[in-house]
Amino acid sequence: MVSSLAVLQGLGMLLVGALFSVSAAAQAFPTKPLRIIAPFPPGGSTDLAARLLAPKLQDGLGQPVIVENRPGAGGSIALELAAKSPPDGHTLVISAPGALTINMHFTKLPYDPLKDLAPVTRLVRSPLVLAVHVSTPFKTINDLVAYAKAKPGALSFSSIGPFNLSFLAAELLKHRTGIDMVAVPYKGGAPASAAIASGEVQLGFMDTTGVLPFVQAGRVRLIATAESQRLATMPNLPTVAESGVPGYEANSWLAMVATGGTPAQALARLNAEVTRALGQPDVRDGLLKAGLEPAPTSPEELGRMLRSDFEKWRTIIKERGIKAD
Numbered sequence: 001m002v003s004s005l006a007v008l009q010g011l012g013m014l015l016v017g018a019l020f021s022v023s024a025a026a027q028a029f030p031t032k033p034l035r036i037i038a039p040f041p042p043g044g045s046t047d048l049a050a051r052l053l054a055p056k057l058q059d060g061l062g063q064p065v066i067v068e069n070r071p072g073a074g075g076s077i078a079l080e081l082a083a084k085s086p087p088d089g090h091t092l093v094i095s096a097p098g099a100l101t102i103n104m105h106f107t108k109l110p111y112d113p114l115k116d117l118a119p120v121t122r123l124v125r126s127p128l129v130l131a132v133h134v135s136t137p138f139k140t141i142n143d144l145v146a147y148a149k150a151k152p153g154a155l156s157f158s159s160i161g162p163f164n165l166s167f168l169a170a171e172l173l174k175h176r177t178g179i180d181m182v183a184v185p186y187k188g189g190a191p192a193s194a195a196i197a198s199g200e201v202q203l204g205f206m207d208t209t210g211v212l213p214f215v216q217a218g219r220v221r222l223i224a225t226a227e228s229q230r231l232a233t234m235p236n237l238p239t240v241a242e243s244g245v246p247g248y249e250a251n252s253w254l255a256m257v258a259t260g261g262t263p264a265q266a267l268a269r270l271n272a273e274v275t276r277a278l279g280q281p282d283v284r285d286g287l288l289k290a291g292l293e294p295a296p297t298s299p300e301e302l303g304r305m306l307r308s309d310f311e312k313w314r315t316i317i318k319e320r321g322i323k324a325d
Helices: 004-028 045-061 073-083 097-105 141-150 165-177 189-198 208-216 264-278 281-289 299-320
Strands: 034-038 065-069 091-095 117-125 128-133 156-159 182-185 203-207 220-225 253-259
Touching (some): 034 045, 045 091, 045 117, 045 253, 045 281, 073 097, 073 117, 091 097, 091 117, 097 165, 097 299, 117 264, 117 299, 128 165, 128 189, 128 208, 141 165, 141 220, 156 165, 156 189, 165 203, 165 299, 189 203, 189 208, 189 220, 203 208, 253 264, 264 281, 264 299
Parallel strands (some): 034 065, 034 091, 156 182, 156 203
Antiparallel strands (some): 091 253, 117 253, 128 203, 128 220
16 A cells, blocks of 8 residues: 655655756747748848847857748738737747737737737837928928917828837827827838838828938938937937927837747847847847847836837827827
8 A cells, every 4th residue: 555655755846846847948949940920021030130130149059040931911911910829938029119009009919919919128119200301491490390289181191000119100290289180091111211211291200211312312301209218320319308208209119029928038048149149249239230220128117118119109099089090
């Protein structure tokens, strides 16, 4: 007859073994090839960041790192893949704000970005700048606001639709200053920037990569950045907040997330390796040339940033009555 002591000893050994296995598995991460999913086609900023980081992570983690493009639904297809993958840290997505903090305000998603995904790190600041046609009299935000208040509805701005941060940045400016401007929709960032350069619209919040060629050609002028801090690449360009709209910020970024439930040890390892990679000169230079400023965070900082952005855009969307159509 087996004694109670023997049973307890056996159970204790099983428990210790199980705990050891879990600990060993976490410490052994990664155990197989990793994939980084880019939510947009090759050539965009998420794809660029993924392809610059992949070889560095492969060296640091000792496993192959594959870049996979899964475009569609404003980035939601890629995030759904990650949300429904095994929670082991081997599936990663590089996302812009839209899919992580904006899309769910307009459509029902098959996952919860704040619960079903685990923050790894912010990768870069992908700044928006307020661009105006050179024929306008606007040299500062105050110039623009004064004109718009004197002539309500006379100004038009480039819009890429409600899922896009550039549209919400303009709505936030309207909300904070009480001005009225008309959104003119375009099918992407390139035609939206071109519309400002041609004078078809007077202004717009655009990403630096799309609008800088027009600035260099003397067709567009920049008067502010929507970021909360001045840009390292354009230190003389003031923020909207310091230009007369206190508290304004529409920070644009790229972030890396993993599947929700990924062990903390795996997230910490990924965070450390990505941060190391972002500091390497060839990666940093490649990002800066595209107007992307490396700005890694801890997983906890990214989590707080996502929740803050989610609440901010929910408030703006509700108060402005913005609809998907």
